[in-house]
Amino acid sequence: MCKHILNAQVSIRAPCCQKWFDCPECHAEVSDHKLRKTNEMTFICKKCKKPFRKDMTAYEESDEYCPHCDNHYVIEAKIPQAVVGVEGEDARKDARMIKDERVKQDAYRSIFTDLDVSDRLG
Template identity: 60%
Template sequence: MCKHILNVQASIRAPCCKQWFDCSDCHAEATDHPLRKTTEMIFGCKKCKKVFRKDMANFEEEDEYCPHCDNKFIVEAKTPQMALAVEGHDERMGERFEKDMRLKEDHVKSVFDADTDISHLMG
């Protein structure tokens, strides 16, 4: 499983070392040599597990699909994102966060406030 691209649809056989990788970054991390460039690529479909070749010099739109199962293996890459921002406004919080802050600013009392009289609740 590739840690660089989350939605990899096909593995690539590196022409230099004949090993299988999900992306060029995986190759760079696992080997001590640069990835050799070639026009003929060998792919392994992750859906049907079959291998096929593509000539990248004459690559067309219909070549974006596995010839065995029609799985589209050329897709926009989804890369891992940080779960939380370190600095700045977090868009995910939205209005809920601002609403909570207003409640704190209004000093809404609850039974957990130290100066709230709860003796009538203790029966």
Template identity: 60%
Template sequence: MCPPASPPSWPEIAELTHTTTGRKWFDCAECHAESETHDLKPTLEMVFACKKCRKAFRKDVQEFEESDEYCPHCDNHFVLEAKTPQARLQVESEDVRKDARFVKDERVREEEQQTIWSLKEASERLG
């Protein structure tokens, strides 16, 4: 959940911020729904705040063009391309240099490490 914040002070979580009728600013509609009891008012005009120059501006969603993806004050590109998550199976663990339990199974008995001085299989080495 993203906490509400005033437009000039929130760090770079996203490049654009939406406003609601309650005068609180949210990065997305889901963040608004989690913290507010009222629904968003449907409108075709959206108010954005640029997180680079910290100025607010309005855009009409019906007439949204490629040139509207930039802040009219500082030309910051605030529309981010969406990435489709790829399904994959992976195991998350700590760094193996810190904790090797992931790589080494303690339940399996290891053979003794042999040195050149061990007498085990010495007859095979000597010929």
């Protein structure tokens, strides 16, 4: 399951290392080399689990479907969105600005809470 593209319909076989990945970012996370480009791509459909090849030099609109089950695999990608909106850096990189409500916080402290003003009021 891809954490970058939530609705990936196919897995792609990387031509450089012959391993299966859901997206180029998944390949970059686990590999020590760049993804090699090629004109012939090998896919495996996630619906029918059957592999197929496509020539990318002669790619047409009819090639957007699995030849075995007609699953439409070229669709608009759904990517994960940050749930908490904060101004600043990307929350996935630096989460120090996000307050976790599940963690018990210390009581509100101030420099004025330790003062006893009852003797001054009379």
